[in-house]
Amino acid sequence: xxxxxxxxxxxxxxxxxxxxxxxxxxxxxxxxxxxxxxxxxxxxxxxxxxxxxxxxxxxxxxxxxxxxxxxxxxxxxxxxxxxxxxxxxxxxxxxxxxxxxxxxxxxxxxxxxxxxxxxxxxxxxxxxxxxxxxxxxxxxxxxxxxxxxxxxxxxxxxxxxxxxxxxxxxxxxxxxxxxxxxxxxxxx
Numbered sequence: 001x002x003x004x005x006x007x008x009x010x011x012x013x014x015x016x017x018x019x020x021x022x023x024x025x026x027x028x029x030x031x032x033x034x035x036x037x038x039x040x041x042x043x044x045x046x047x048x049x050x051x052x053x054x055x056x057x058x059x060x061x062x063x064x065x066x067x068x069x070x071x072x073x074x075x076x077x078x079x080x081x082x083x084x085x086x087x088x089x090x091x092x093x094x095x096x097x098x099x100x101x102x103x104x105x106x107x108x109x110x111x112x113x114x115x116x117x118x119x120x121x122x123x124x125x126x127x128x129x130x131x132x133x134x135x136x137x138x139x140x141x142x143x144x145x146x147x148x149x150x151x152x153x154x155x156x157x158x159x160x161x162x163x164x165x166x167x168x169x170x171x172x173x174x175x176x177x178x179x180x181x182x183x184x185x186x187x188x
Contacts, residue, residue, distance in 0.1 A: 032130050033127045034127070034130050035050045035125065035126070035127050036048055036050055036053075036125070036127075036161070037050060037106070037122060037124075037125060037126070038123035038126045038159070039056075039104070039119045039123060040121045041088055041089055042089055042093070044140060044144065044160070045159060046140075046144075046160050046162040047152070047161055048108070048163075049163075050125075052109055052164050052165075053106060053107070053108060054108060055106075055107045056104045056106055057105045058103075059099075059103050059105055059118060060078065060085075060105065061076065063076075065177070067178050069177070069178055070087075070090060070096065071086055071087045071090035071091040072084070072087075073118060076105070076116065078116075083107065083114050083115060084115050084176075085105055085115075086116070086118065086176075087117075087118045088117040088118060089120065091173060092141075092143040097118055097119075097120060102120065102121035102122075103119070104118075104122045105118050105119075106119055106122065110164070117167075126159060128152040128154065128159070132152050132153065132154070133151075133161075134150055134151050134153065135150055136150065137151065138151030138160035138161075139160075140160050147164075147166045147170070149161050149163040149166065
């Protein structure tokens with residue numbers, strides 16, 4: 001089976017989005033719209049701004065970090081760049097993401113570096129009128145609420161907006177190493 005190029009994957013995602021009528025017709029002005037990448041964590045679909053998502057990859061081999069928490073997949077080599085990868089489902093819910101064919105790693109830009117989140121699936125490119133943005137969390141589970149900054153509604157569907165900067169600002173997420181306390185018999 002031949003490898004599918006990232007460009008081909010984006011075209012496939014765009015065609016799926018068009019099929020679901022998630023993109024604005026070409027004739028309409030795009031200046032007043034918000035564009036993002038749709039992805040699922042478990043059964044919840046979220047959207048992340050196009051300005052923060054770098055790429056969507058098939059899962060790659062990660063080198064484990066000693067004493068890392070179970071949700072931290074490790075470090076991946078992505079075209080010569082070392083990228084930390086976390087299982088977002090495991091971080092949120094305490095159990096590893098069930099491995100499925102559609103699983104993807106979403107790469108997010110963080111200032112001058114990139115970090116990856118293992119997600120259930122990438123669902124396509126989404127566009128919404130800017131004025132359709134609402135405050136609130138879109139009714140997501142409590143575990144996701146700290147990382148959601150508003151939502152969009154369309155045709156009875158709710159699309160919570162995932163904000164990666166909120167995730168990296170979370171102290172629990174930034175503590176990837178298990179802390180171990182020394183017992184009374186341990187000496188310095």
